[in-house]
Amino acid sequence: MKILVCITHVPDTTSRIAFTDGNTKFDKNGIQFIIGPYDDYALARAVELKEQHGGSITAINVGEAETEPTIRKALAIGADEAIRVNAHPEDAIFVAKQIASVAKGGDYDLILMGRESIDFNGGQVHGMVGEILGIPSISPVMKLDIEGNTAKVTREIEGGKEYLEIEMPFIAGCQEPIAEWKIPNMRGIMSARTKPLNVIDPTGDNPMNVVEVFEMPPAKSGVKLVEPDNLEELVKLLKTEAKVI
Amino acid sequence: MSVLVFAELEEGQVKKSSLEAVSYSLALGGEVSVIAFGTMDDSAIAELGKAGATKVLKVTDAKLAENNIMAYSSAVAEAMEKEGADFLVLAKSSLGDPISARVAIKVGAALGSNVVDLPDTSSGFKVKSSIYTGKAYAVSELKGDKKILVLKKNAAEIKEDGGAPAVEEFTPATKDEDFKAKVTSTDKATGDVLLPEADIVVSGGRGLKGPENWGMIEELAKELGAATGCSKPVSDMDWRPHHEHVGQTGIKVSPSLYIAVGISGAIQHLAGVNSSKYILVINKDPEAPFFKAADYGVVGDAFDVVPKLTEAIKAQRS
Numbered sequence: 065m066k067i068l069v070c071i072t073h074v075p076d077t078t079s080r081i082a083f084t085d086g087n088t089k090f091d092k093n094g095i096q097f098i099i100g101p102y103d104d105y106a107l108a109r110a111v112e113l114k115e116q117h118g119g120s121i122t123a124i125n126v127g128e129a130e131t132e133p134t135i136r137k138a139l140a141i142g143a144d145e146a147i148r149v150n151a152h153p154e155d156a157i158f159v160a161k162q163i164a165s166v167a168k169g170g171d172y173d174l175i176l177m178g179r180e181s182i183d184f185n186g187g188q189v190h191g192m193v194g195e196i197l198g199i200p201s202i203s204p205v206m207k208l209d210i211e212g213n214t215a216k217v218t219r220e221i222e223g224g225k226e227y228l229e230i231e232m233p234f235i236a237g238c239q240e241p242i243a244e245w246k247i248p249n250m251r252g253i254m255s256a257r258t259k260p261l262n263v264i265d266p267t268g269d270n271p272m273n274v275v276e277v278f279e280m281p282p283a284k285s286g287v288k289l290v291e292p293d294n295l296e297e298l299v300k301l302l303k304t305e306a307k308v309i
Numbered sequence: 310m311s312v313l314v315f316a317e318l319e320e321g322q323v324k325k326s327s328l329e330a331v332s333y334s335l336a337l338g339g340e341v342s343v344i345a346f347g348t349m350d351d352s353a354i355a356e357l358g359k360a361g362a363t364k365v366l367k368v369t370d371a372k373l374a375e376n377n378i379m380a381y382s383s384a385v386a387e388a389m390e391k392e393g394a395d396f397l398v399l400a401k402s403s404l405g406d407p408i409s410a411r412v413a414i415k416v417g418a419a420l421g422s423n424v425v426d427l428p429d430t431s432s433g434f435k436v437k438s439s440i441y442t443g444k445a446y447a448v449s450e451l452k453g454d455k456k457i458l459v460l461k462k463n464a465a466e467i468k469e470d471g472g473a474p475a476v477e478e479f480t481p482a483t484k485d486e487d488f489k490a491k492v493t494s495t496d497k498a499t500g501d502v503l504l505p506e507a508d509i510v511v512s513g514g515r516g517l518k519g520p521e522n523w524g525m526i527e528e529l530a531k532e533l534g535a536a537t538g539c540s541k542p543v544s545d546m547d548w549r550p551h552h553e554h555v556g557q558t559g560i561k562v563s564p565s566l567y568i569a570v571g572i573s574g575a576i577q578h579l580a581g582v583n584s585s586k587y588i589l590v591i592n593k594d595p596e597a598p599f600f601k602a603a604d605y606g607v608v609g610d611a612f613d614v615v616p617k618l619t620e621a622i623k624a625q626r627s
Contacts, residue, residue, distance in 0.1 A: 077557050078576050081444040101558055155449075156420065157413065182557065184440050184447070186422040186459075187401075191378075191410025200379055200490040201407055206551070220552055221403045222505055224497030226376065230490040240558065241551070272419035272452045276435065279446040281583065287590070287600050292609030295621040298589075301605060306587045308509065308566040309533060309622065 065119035065210070065232075067110045068170060070163055070177035070189070071138050072100035072153075073131035077182065083278040090278070099134055101245075102178025102204075106236070108243035109208060110176050111142035117210060120144045122170065126153045126162045132261065139256035140248035146261045154271035156184075160192030161269040167197060172233060174215075179204035179237040190237040200230055203237025310339030313394035315385055316357065317404055320499075321350040325506050326400035326462055328360045333458075333465035334398045335361030336427055342366060344388045344479065346373050346381060358474040360467050364392075366479035373483070375492045376404060382411035384481035389416060389455075391479075397457045402505065409459045418455035425461050425584070442557050442580035461584070462505060462563045504553060507536035509566045510585075512555055514540040514578075516571020516592065516611055520548035525615045526570060532619050538562065540572045556581035571611045574599025591615065 075081070075095045082091040099107065110121050123143035125135050128150065135146045149162040167175060180187035187203065194201030206225065207218035210232070217236065219226045248256070290298040302309045312334040316327035323345070334341045342364040343357050349367060357365055366388055373380055385408055389397060397412060399405040401423060413420040421436040425446065429435040433450045439461055440447045504510065511530040513523060523537075530537045537553060544554035555562055557577035567585035571592060572578060579602050582588065590603040593610050600606045607614050 075441075077580070081441045083445070156410070156422070160410075160414070182442055184422070184438075185442055185561070186420075187406045188410040188413070188420060188422060191407040192414050194407075195382070195411040195414035198486065201411070202378075202490060203407060204403070219403070221376075221495070221497065222503045223501060223552060224495060225552075226495045227493045228490050229493050234490065270452075273421060273449050274452065275447045275449040277448050278440075279437070279448065281444075281446065284602060284604065287603040287606040289600075289606045289608060292607055292614050292617075295607070295614070295618050296625070298605060298607065298618065299621045299625050302566065302587075302589070303625065306566065306604065308587055 065113065065117045065174065066170065066172045067113065067119060067121045068167055068172040068175045069103070069107050069110045069121055069123050069138070069143060070175065071103045071107070071123050071125045071135065072178065072181040072183070073097050073125060073127050073134040074100045074181055074183045077101060087278045097134055099137055100178045100181050102180060102182070102239050104245050105240055105242050106176035106178055106238040107138055107141055107143065108246045109238060111246060112243055113210060114142070122147060124149070124163060124166055126151055126159045128152055135261060136256050137248060139259045139261070140252040141246045142252065145259055148261060148263045149266050150263050151266035155273040156186050156188040156192060157273070158269055158271040160189045160196060162266055163189065164193045164196035165267050167193065174232055175235040176238055179239045187237065190235045194235045199233050199235060201235040201237070202228060202230065204239040205236040206239060206242055208236055208242060311392050311394045312337055312339055312341050312396040312398055313385070313389050313392055314341060314343045314362070315397065315399040315405065315408060316343045316345040317400070317402060318345055318347045318349055318353065319503070321348055321353060323353045323356055324400065325467070326402065326460070328356060328467045329462070329465050330398045330400050330460055331357055331360040331362050332468040333427070333460055334396070335468060335471070336465060337396065337398070340364070342392045342394065344368065344385060354474065354476055359469045359471045361471045362474045364475045364477065366477055368479050368481060370480055370483070377487065377490070377492070378404070378407045378411065379487040379489065380483055382408050382415065383484060383487055386412050386415040387481050388479065395455050399459060401459050401461055405459055409457050413457050416455050417453065418457045419451035419453040420457040420459070421449065421451055422459040423461045424458045425464050427465070439584055443561060443583040444580060463565070463586070502534065502536040504536040504538055504555070504560050504562060507562070508564050509533045509535035509568070510538050510555070510562050510564045511535045511568045511570065512538035512540065512572060513543065513570045514572030515542050523549070525619070529568070529615055529619045532622050540578050569599055570615055572599060573597045574602060
């Protein structure tokens with residue numbers, strides 16, 4: 065089984081977000097970058113599927129040279145080889161076209177990625193890649209088991225779950241509890257140094273969603289504390305000041 | 310100008326987030342058509358009209374009764390073409406996300422996700438989106454003749470002054486290759502207010518000590534017509550189901566009021582709730598970081614405060 069796992073290179077979940085250059089650029093100062101937490105689930109499940117069914121895992125990232133340590137981490141966790149499309153990931157359509165272009169030549173049985181990247185939270189790339197390739201996309205996937213050529217998939221929906229059956233090839237956007245995150249061991253870290261990481265040029269596609277400026281949410285004016293024995297006052301504030309109940 | 314809205318139904322009624330999408334589209338200007346799959350009550354059609362729809366395309370084809378993302382996407386693209394719509398507007402959801410993505414490729418549209426406000430059209434077409442899980446916004450230009458806007462909850466107020474819409478049965482051309490993924494069954498809580506749809510959310514954390522203590526959270530939620538949520542540790546320990554987990558790696562909510570009970574306020578939890586209009590925090594630890602992100606706070610024991618708060622709300626109603 066050939067699996068393609070798409071990896072984002074994103075700020076750690078505890079990062080304080082700030083911008084520079086007149087709010088036009090993300091401030092990388094002091095930020096630790098990680099494999100997107102949802103992509104980490106996708107990669108972990110890919111490693112488990114390979115253990116069960118054999119095959120190979122290719123990790124792909126659309127990013128500039130700075131993302132290579134993140135890609136090496138994916139190799140240390142268990143990807144056999146990696147591809148970096150040498151371009152800034154401009155928007156979902158741009159990224160989807162890069163991934164689809166690689167996938168077209170690769171004959172992958174399964175394409176796994178996170179349900180969304182944690183920087184732009186669009187949750188769009190899996191659907192776009194699926195549409196370009198003409199194959200189904202399922203997200204967010206909580207469980208994915210393969211038997212023969214058929215997969216049984218559990219998808220989270222509002223207020224519950226949906227169970228699906230689907231033949232490969234298809235794309236899944238993953239989330240917990242599909243697998244446990246894997247921490248690279250020493251052997252994995254050593255072998256990752258010599259695994260192939262191929263850098264390729266992007267396709268000529270243009271982004272269609274171009275960020276002009278970033279904004280921070282307005283700061284909270286400070287909490288109004290109400291005594292626990294004066295909850296009538298709290299109800300009054302919620303009703304007349306906030307007008308939410 | 311013509312706008313198509315993909316509306317989601319829940320037990321014959323239109324989801325609130327879809328009504329928001331209709332009123333948002335009305336404010337964009339132009340004619341607003343709606344496409345909806347499944348059986349719809351007459352009152353639902355009236356609601357769509359009040360919110361701003363002038364036309365409703367009803368898809369009741371039995372082949373499309375179950376959620377089918379590929380077939381729905383093909384039908385939405387076909388309806389856009391049929392209505393001459395340059396815009397598709399829909400609410401962010403487990404259906405809205407994949408349909409918008411596939412239709413964007415099908416029709417070659419630019420797409421903005423997590424849109425929080427009406428566009429700025431003074432030069433170009435600029436939308437404001439929530440990014441970094443609610444920690445910031447991006448203002449971006451959508452290029453291209455066709456545009457798809459995926460709205461975050463509360464991006465628009467639901468209007469109620471529209472007239473009755475024209476209703477048309479729409480039978481999309483279905484293709485075999487759109488039926489590759491089959492939904493075999495669904496498992497869904499009924500009767501509860503859905504978390505992403507709710508105007509008020511009451512969430513509990515580890516401070517509640519165990520799943521047996523959720524009764525008071527549910528009672529407060531019931532009194533307020535609210536949905537219940539929880540923090541990540543609570544869902545990890547299986548005290549509550551995963552679809553109630555609010556936060557960075559769970560559901561992101563933007564209700565009018567978020568009530569956090571016994572949740573300390575880790576940055577990953579705050580990321581899922583920080584676009585709520587108002588936040589009320591109940592915690593016995595005055596140093597809990599959540600108070601810094603809150604509008605209202607009560608420092609006190611949840612087991613004492615929550616039942617009393619429910620009573621106080623009841624008393625004020627009567």
